[in-house]
Amino acid sequence: MKIAIIGTGHVGGALGGRWARDGHEIIFGSRDPQGEKAQNLLRLVPGNVRVAGTTEAVSTAEVVLIATPWSATRDTLTRAGTTNLAGKIVIDAVNPIGPDGLLVGGNTSAAEQIASWAPGARLVKAFNSTGTGNMSNADYGGEKPSLFLCGDDAEAKKVVARLAAELDFDPVDCGPLSMARYLEPLAMLWVTLAYNRGFGPDIAFRLLKR
Amino acid sequence: MKIAIIGTGHVGGALGGRWARDGHEIIFGSRDPQGEKAQNLLRLVPGNVRVAGTTEAVSTAEVVLIATPWSATRDTLTRAGTTNLAGKIVIDAVNPIGPDGLLVGGNTSAAEQIASWAPGARLVKAFNSTGTGNMSNADYGGEKPSLFLCGDDAEAKKVVARLAAELDFDPVDCGPLSMARYLEPLAMLWVTLAYNRGFGPDIAFRLLKR
Structure with missing residues (x-):
């Protein structure tokens, strides 16, 4: 596929x-295609890869990946052109991360409200992001x-x-x-997957390490 | 340990x-210890288990698990008594889940803001909740x-x-x-574990199924 990647x-x-x-054919969209950042990326990524202006990259591509900093995202989309994006598959990999967490959302x-209602309690948020079936039996065959x-x-x-380890x-x-x-929110994800997305409650999150 | 469980x-x-x-010694705290719900729970859970009023359960326990519906949580804590909870280990398993998602938080x-800035785009949120090292190499030894x-x-x-499957x-x-x-928020969890909690970026979430 022709994939435009907006964000270098x-x-x-x-x-x-x-x-x-x-x-795949990769077109990096950049505000400054001849600039150092875009040209460096081109040297680092072998294959069928080129750099173009944001608008051209988006116009050419079948799939557009947005991987910009949150602060630049709105301007980048404006530059890409609304009409160029309409009807196109756009992957949003952006997170609105600021110094103190998400800039959008909660x-x-x-837990913090509960802490304010129970001053002095040694509060731990836990057991909220998995199902009761897992609490009863956490056996997933060794994982x-x-x-x-x-x-x-x-x-x-x-x-x-x-x-928790005892369980x-x-x-x-x-x-x-x-x-x-x-x-x-992780709990909301679990609940949605289990009950609205057809997975059922025999699912659990695992943090893989290597 | 003596564990009070608030919420039946x-x-x-x-x-x-x-x-x-x-x-462990389990004391279910209930607003209505002689009521049907609490007594049913007592029949279903064998072992060193009893039911008590919320205040008594909390006073007796070393660890208190709060597993109430969000709407009942504040009243339950008031009933338990702030002074009883002070200094105590309290596990918060509550989720503020309403019909349309979390009642507290974002x-x-x-993604939704991006959708409004790129009307008509076929937007997919993806690749936001894992690290670039994983995008480059997602091999975790078969998991x-x-x-x-x-x-x-x-x-x-x-x-x-x-x-994604190609990767x-x-x-x-x-x-x-x-x-x-x-x-x-899942992305914030990944970022925090990787960079603030000592796990490093060689971590990834996996949804286990059984």
């Missing part, structure tokens, strides 16, 4: 490189489901992690309580 | 049952990382899923574009 950063480079290796969580947890009290988290989960300490802003 | 639903029953089997996403994606255009999603990911169609509200 790590995401675009990694995906462009792999897809080029598999025989900046609080149930342990992860149990994501977070909180501000290290000792409390150790206790909860031990309780044959692999506990994953995700950091401070404010990480619940991401563990609560 | 599925989460409390599942965790209470497993922990009781492992020798109710939009970068394929999942590639979570979402969008409103089924054909577009099939194309993107095929592109040795296991594509997971999470539903409509609004699911980006949960895939964007």
